[in-house]
Amino acid sequence: MLSALDLARRIDAGALTPAAVIDLCAEAIAKCEAEIGAFTALDIDAARQHAMKSADALKATPLRGLPVGFKDLFDTTDFPAEYGTAIYAGHRPRADASLVAMTRRAGGILLGKTVTTELAHMQPARTRNPRNPAHTPGGSSSGSAAAVAAGMLPIAFGTQTGGSVIRPAAFCGVAAIKPSYKLLPTVGVKCFSWHLDTAGVFGASVADVAFVTGAVTARDLRIDGAAPEAPRIALVRTHVWPEATDAMKAAVETAARRAEQAGARVTELTLPPIFEEAWRAQGTVQDYEAYRALAFEHERHRDKLSPGLLALLDNAAGISADAYDAARRVSRRARRMLADLMADADVLLTASAPGAAPAGFATTGSPAFNKLWTLMGAPCVNVPGLNDSSGLPLGVQIVGRFGRDREALQAAAFLEQAVAPSP
Amino acid sequence: MLSALDLARRIDAGALTPAAVIDLCAEAIAKCEAEIGAFTALDIDAARQHAMKSADALKATPLRGLPVGFKDLFDTTDFPAEYGTAIYAGHRPRADASLVAMTRRAGGILLGKTVTTELAHMQPARTRNPRNPAHTPGGSSSGSAAAVAAGMLPIAFGTQTGGSVIRPAAFCGVAAIKPSYKLLPTVGVKCFSWHLDTAGVFGASVADVAFVTGAVTARDLRIDGAAPEAPRIALVRTHVWPEATDAMKAAVETAARRAEQAGARVTELTLPPIFEEAWRAQGTVQDYEAYRALAFEHERHRDKLSPGLLALLDNAAGISADAYDAARRVSRRARRMLADLMADADVLLTASAPGAAPAGFATTGSPAFNKLWTLMGAPCVNVPGLNDSSGLPLGVQIVGRFGRDREALQAAAFLEQAVAPSP
Numbered sequence: 001m002l003s004a005l006d007l008a009r010r011i012d013a014g015a016l017t018p019a020a021v022i023d024l025c026a027e028a029i030a031k032c033e034a035e036i037g038a039f040t041a042l043d044i045d046a047a048r049q050h051a052m053k054s055a056d057a058l059k060a061t062p063l064r065g066l067p068v069g070f071k072d073l074f075d076t077t078d079f080p081a082e083y084g085t086a087i088y089a090g091h092r093p094r095a096d097a098s099l100v101a102m103t104r105r106a107g108g109i110l111l112g113k114t115v116t117t118e119l120a121h122m123q124p125a126r127t128r129n130p131r132n133p134a135h136t137p138g139g140s141s142s143g144s145a146a147a148v149a150a151g152m153l154p155i156a157f158g159t160q161t162g163g164s165v166i167r168p169a170a171f172c173g174v175a176a177i178k179p180s181y182k183l184l185p186t187v188g189v190k191c192f193s194w195h196l197d198t199a200g201v202f203g204a205s206v207a208d209v210a211f212v213t214g215a216v217t218a219r220d221l222r223i224d225g226a227a228p229e230a231p232r233i234a235l236v237r238t239h240v241w242p243e244a245t246d247a248m249k250a251a252v253e254t255a256a257r258r259a260e261q262a263g264a265r266v267t268e269l270t271l272p273p274i275f276e277e278a279w280r281a282q283g284t285v286q287d288y289e290a291y292r293a294l295a296f297e298h299e300r301h302r303d304k305l306s307p308g309l310l311a312l313l314d315n316a317a318g319i320s321a322d323a324y325d326a327a328r329r330v331s332r333r334a335r336r337m338l339a340d341l342m343a344d345a346d347v348l349l350t351a352s353a354p355g356a357a358p359a360g361f362a363t364t365g366s367p368a369f370n371k372l373w374t375l376m377g378a379p380c381v382n383v384p385g386l387n388d389s390s391g392l393p394l395g396v397q398i399v400g401r402f403g404r405d406r407e408a409l410q411a412a413a414f415l416e417q418a419v420a421p422s423p
Numbered sequence: 424m425l426s427a428l429d430l431a432r433r434i435d436a437g438a439l440t441p442a443a444v445i446d447l448c449a450e451a452i453a454k455c456e457a458e459i460g461a462f463t464a465l466d467i468d469a470a471r472q473h474a475m476k477s478a479d480a481l482k483a484t485p486l487r488g489l490p491v492g493f494k495d496l497f498d499t500t501d502f503p504a505e506y507g508t509a510i511y512a513g514h515r516p517r518a519d520a521s522l523v524a525m526t527r528r529a530g531g532i533l534l535g536k537t538v539t540t541e542l543a544h545m546q547p548a549r550t551r552n553p554r555n556p557a558h559t560p561g562g563s564s565s566g567s568a569a570a571v572a573a574g575m576l577p578i579a580f581g582t583q584t585g586g587s588v589i590r591p592a593a594f595c596g597v598a599a600i601k602p603s604y605k606l607l608p609t610v611g612v613k614c615f616s617w618h619l620d621t622a623g624v625f626g627a628s629v630a631d632v633a634f635v636t637g638a639v640t641a642r643d644l645r646i647d648g649a650a651p652e653a654p655r656i657a658l659v660r661t662h663v664w665p666e667a668t669d670a671m672k673a674a675v676e677t678a679a680r681r682a683e684q685a686g687a688r689v690t691e692l693t694l695p696p697i698f699e700e701a702w703r704a705q706g707t708v709q710d711y712e713a714y715r716a717l718a719f720e721h722e723r724h725r726d727k728l729s730p731g732l733l734a735l736l737d738n739a740a741g742i743s744a745d746a747y748d749a750a751r752r753v754s755r756r757a758r759r760m761l762a763d764l765m766a767d768a769d770v771l772l773t774a775s776a777p778g779a780a781p782a783g784f785a786t787t788g789s790p791a792f793n794k795l796w797t798l799m800g801a802p803c804v805n806v807p808g809l810n811d812s813s814g815l816p817l818g819v820q821i822v823g824r825f826g827r828d829r830e831a832l833q834a835a836a837f838l839e840q841a842v843a844p845s846p
Contacts, residue, residue, distance in 0.1 A: 077719075091517050098614075101718030187614040187716045191521075194608060219744045293610045295524030296500075321642045325826070403748070 001174065001204035002028075002154035004066055005211045005224055011064045018051035018058045018065030018109065021154070025067050025111060028151040035133055037126045038147035040072045041079045042112035050109055061107020062215035069156040071141050072113040073120050074100055075188040083190045084116040084125060084140075087301045097188025099157060099199055099216065106216045114143025114156055117364060119294065120164060120192050123306040124361050131173050131392055135357040138168030139364030141202070145172040148202045155212050156202045161192045161286060163353070163370025165200035169382035170352035170395025171365060175416070176202045177209045179405050181377030183217065193289040195328070196282070196374050206381060206413040213405070223410050230263035231411035234345035236399075239276045240368040245355035251386045251394040252351050255419050259349070262418040269341060269348065275372060278334035281327035282371040288324040291316035331375050335402070338376055342401050347411040352382045352395035369397065379405040381412035385419040424597065424627035425451075425577035427489055428634045428647055434487045441474035441481045441488025441532065444577070448490050448534060451574040458556055460549045461570040463495045464502045465535035473532055484530020485638035492579040494564050495536040496543050497523055498611040506613045507539040507548060507563075510724045520611025522580060522622055522639065529639045537566025537579055540787060542717065543587060543615050546729040547784050554596055554815055558780040561591030562787030564625070568595040571625045578635050579625045580607075584615045584709060586776070586793025588623035592805035593775035593818025594788060598839070599625045600632045602828050604800030606640065616712035618751070619705070619797050629804060629836040636828070646833050653686035654834035657768035659822075662699045663791040668778035674809045674817040675774050678842050682772070685841040687834075692764060692771065698795060701757035704750035705794040711747040714739035754798050758825070761799055765824050770834040775805045775818035792820065802828040804835035808842040 002024060010016040026044045033039060051058065051065050058065030075081045075093035082088045095101075100110065115127045117140040127142040129135040130150035137146040141158025145168035148156050158165045160178045169176030177200055184199035191197055203209040207224040214221030235256050241249070260266045291298070291313055297305065298313045305313070342348070351369045358365055373380045379400040386394045398415060400408025425447060433439040449467045456462060474481065474488050481488030498504045498516035505511045518524075523533065538550045540563040550565040552558040553573035560569040564581025568591035571579050581588045583601045592599030600623055607622035614620055626632040630647040637644030658679050664672070683689045714721070714736055720728065721736045728736070765771070774792045781788055796803045802823040809817045821838060823831025 088517060094511060094514050096719040098715050098718055101722055102715055105718060105722060182617065185617060185712070185715050187617060188719075191610040194605065194610060217744065289608070292521050292525055292608050295521050295528060296519040296611075299524055299528060321640065 001148060001151050003204040004154040004208040007066055007154055008064045008211070011059055018055055019048055022048045022051050022067055022111065025152055032130065032150040032152055036128050036130055036146050036150050038114055038143040038150065038152060040082065040113045040115055040143065043079070044111065047109045047111045058107050063103070063107040065107055065109055066154055067111040068103055068108040069112050069114045069144060069147050069153045070100055070110065071144050071158045072116045073159055073190045074157065076100055076110065076113065078110065079113045084118045084120070085304060087297055087304045095188060098185040100188070102216050108155065111153060114147050116140050117142060118306050118309060119190060120159060120161060121309045121312070122364060123308055124364050129172055129357050135359050135392065136171065136361055136364050138171035138357060140164040141168050142364065144202050145169050145174055145176070148174045148204065154203065154208070158200050158202060159186065159189060160198050160200055160370065160374055161196045162282070162374060163367030166370050166380050166382045166397055167353045167365055167367055169202055170393060171357035173384045173393030174202050174204065175206045175209050175384055176200055176382045177213055177409065178374070178380045179213060180379045180402050183405060191293040193286040193293060195285055195289060198374060206383065206409060206416045210409040210413070221406050221409060223406070223413055228410040228414040231346040231414055232265045232344070233259055233347055233349050233411065234267050234269035236269045236271060236348045236350050238271060238350060238372065239279065243354045243366065243368050244351050247388040248351050248355045248394055252349065252396055254386060255396045255415060256349060258418040259415050262414065264414065267345065269345065272337065274330065274334050274337060277330050278375055279372045281330040282375040284319060284323055284327035285331065285375065287312060287316040288319045291319070335376055338378070339401060346407055348399040350397050350399065352397040356388045356392035356394055373399050377402050379408040381408055383412050383416045383419065385416055424571060424574050426627040427577040427631040430489055430577055431487045431634070434482055441478055442471050445471045445474050445490055445534065448575055455553065455573040455575055459551050459553055459569050459573050461537055461566040461573065461575060462535045463505065463538055463566065466502070467534065469501070470532045470534045481530050486526070486530040488530055488532055489577055490534040491526055491531040492535050492537045492567060492570050492576045493523055493533065494567050494581045495539045496582055496613045497580065499523055499533065499536065501533065502536045507541045507543070508727060510720055510727045518611060521608040523611070525639050531578065534576065537570055539563050540565060541729050541732060542613060543582060543584060544732045544735070545787060546731055547787050552595055552780050554780070558782050558815065559594065559784055559787050561594035561780060563587040564591050565787065567625050568592050568597055568599070571597045571627065577626065577631070581623050581625060582609065582612060583621050583623055583793065583797055584619045585705070585797060586790030589793050589803050589805045589820055590776045590788055590790055592625055593816060594780035596807045596816030597625050597627060598629045598632050598807055599623055599805045600636055600832065601797070601803045602636060603802045603825050606828060614716040616709040616716060618712060619709055621797060629806065629832060629839045633832040633836070644829050644832060646829070646836055651833040651837040654769040654837055655688045655767070656682055656770055656772050656834065657690050657692035659692045659694060659771045659773050661694060661773060661795065662702065666777045666789070666791050667774050670811040671774050671778045671817055675772065675819055677809060678819045678838060679772060681841040682838050685837065687837065690768065692768065695760065697753065697757050697760060700753050701798055702795045704753040705798040707742060707746055707750035708754065708798065710735060710739040711742045714742070758799055761801070762824060769830050771822040773820050773822065775820040779811045779815035779817055796822050800825050802831040804831055806835050806839045806842065808839055
């Protein structure tokens with residue numbers, strides 16, 4: 001994989017130019033893209049020209065002219081934005097999404113758009129998992145996770161409404177952050193559910209995604225300076241624990257043990273029943289809002305929607321305002337309670353997904369281990385490094401307190417180091 | 424003015440067809456539009472054809488085929504969406520905004536788009552105030568307020584980030600609701616500030632906007648059935664009270680007295696200092712987010728921005744993440760405190776604007792009496808009916824508790840009745 005931090009350091013040292021980084025990506029793309037199918041659009045030549053023409057200015061920017069990819073759910077002026085559906089075939093937005101413009105402002109160069117499932121929902125797309133191309137890469141940010149995993153990009157952006165950043169990161173064995181709700185703006189991102197949609201970042205390691213998130217937001221999130229302090233971790237299984245495979249259960253236990261051996265304080269936390277209610281409320285909020293956010297597509301383009309998404313929207317028409325309001329109240333209560341429960345822990349540790357990436361392409365996997373945290377608006381980081389017996393990644397997840405993205409990233413970096421095989 | 428409720432009742436009674444309502448609007452438009460300039464685009468023929476072709480189906484819908492206008496900040500497939508700026512000249516969105524699609528779903532017919540100031544900010548546009556064409560109609564939802572005031576539309580939609588729904592409604596003497604934050608989705612509405620932008624509804628009376636808001640959201644908000652119960656009202660002046668004109672101060676006092684005479688319990692409430700802090704925090708949140716929401720326009724189209732908006736964005740680049748986070752924390756604290764302070768009152772009563780519509784077109788007026796309530800996410804209703812000595816409207820404002828839009832509408836309808844001149 002290409003580490004954004006490592007590339008930035010080599011550019012700082014004069015050992016690499018922004019254009020040379022584009023060439024590294026181009027090589028990996030030439031080698032892998034035909035099999036992996038991570039991109040919906042690419043313009044390597046334009047990126048290289050931009051990198052060469054503005055080399056000196058770019059070297060002085062937070063992102064040093066590093067190439068980035070955006071999930072094809074983000075509006076872009078120089079690439080089509082088709083949102084994974086024939087409804088938007090050939091669509092060219094008039095403006096860049098905020099995060100796209102912010103990334104360019106920070107000195108990132110847009111190399112291409114990455115595959116999304118249909119309107120960021122569950123219908124699998126064509127991307128293959130670089131760790132084993134017979135397995136799904138996860139969704140809905142399939143292309144962003146796969147492009148980073150295959151070394152075709154050092155940085156890619158995605159979005160999560162249920163589990164669409166953390167799950168594909170876990171399946172593809174890359175680091176990713178789904179930051180606190182609205183830390184990264186979703187203006188100009190095709191909406192599925194306005195209280196849930198959250199933009200996120202994929203990279204080779206936790207320090208890489210911290211570097212990138214800090215660079216585009218001009219926030220102090222970079223954590224690669226010093227060794228991270230030992231965090232207070234609460235292992236939390238949640239009511240969906242029985243859905244986890246034995247290998248995943250073992251991976252979470254292993255992560256906890258190694259964190260403890262490395263000096264972390266690890267306790268166990270059992271969530272009160274309201275969090276099971278909140279987990280279900282995520283579906284109510286998501287579907288009620290999707291019926292409105294996608295009203296145009298549902299009314300005018302029924303015939304172009306997949307059967308799964310059409311059924312979701314048809315059923316969502318029956319969700320009452322009362323049911324939605326009740327779901328929102330449960331969310332608020334659970335959010336307050338989570339803050340109280342975490343008074344004594346810096347972060348939570350749980351699984352990023354029920355197990356490793358499922359074989360085949362009938363599904364992008366289950367968001368069961370993500371929905372609650374998306375609803376909580378809490379920062380979530382996928383920590384890569386553990387594998388199952390077949391060598392497929394088993395991602396574990398650090399969940400932080402709302403607004404404490406730096407602490408979540410530090411704890412995740414600590415854990416990443418703790419679980420890494422000794423050299 | 425055209426009352427949406429009255430028109431709906433006459434359609435129900437068979438006394439009027441949806442097409443005949445379009446004709447009523449067309450007549451008023453022929454008479455007033457050249458002077459008022461409320462519309463950016465109109466398609467009366469298409470609306471009439473739709474109304475005639477689908478008359479029976481429309482009569483059975485919540486909105487009965489009534490014609491509506493949308494501020495030109497909403498994306499529409501059958502009209503351009505230019506957001507009040509040359510940057511988007513001729514722009515045809517690929518999808519309808521959620522609220523546009525929801526309004527069509529509820530049986531509304533889109534008659535045209537209404538004038539917005541540049542990107543919903545302060546630069547005055549060409550619309551004149553129907554109550555006195557030598558005065559501003561207010562902004563940024565200038566065209567929507569003026570179109571309803573001039574009887575050219577029974578229903579129009581706008582948005583508020585500072586005071587852009589309540590202020591123009593007050594200046595033009597129409598009813599309007601800026602509902603609780605996100606009650607009406609802003610998906611497909613050009614964003615200025617994602618934590619503040621709120622869609623709202625203009626109509627002839629409070630009962631009209633209640634009817635329309637209920638119809639498009641499928642919520643139980645209609646209040647025209649029975650006489651509204653006498654509310655518990657807290658008169659609140661806020662720290663900007665000295666900015667109010669003597670006429671406005673008198674209008675608020677008159678409203679309080681008449682409400683009391685009609686049976687309401689009226690108390691006075693002095694807000695603690697944190698609300699002054701929150702008032703200032705609104706500007707920090709708005710500008711910090713605008714610098715990111717409008718990053719594309721700021722980076723690529725500086726030359727097409729007005730000097731005022733360009734200066735705002737240039738200055739906003741200097742707002743730190745810490746200052747923004749602090750402003751958001753103040754907002755959250757003030758929101759919780761407001762809920763406590765209102766434990767004993769159904770609604771607050773205050774001014775909708777510092778006074779009547781200013782003469783001339785150098786400014787759209789001040790949002791000083793709106794910013795705090797937008798930040799609070801609270802439902803706000805402009806109650807028309809009072810005037811200054813020259814006959815210009817003096818709007819007073821009912822502010823409800825977050826999520827209690829029905830109670831806010833009921834109290835506003837009560838007040839509207841109380842201040843109306845006896846027949």
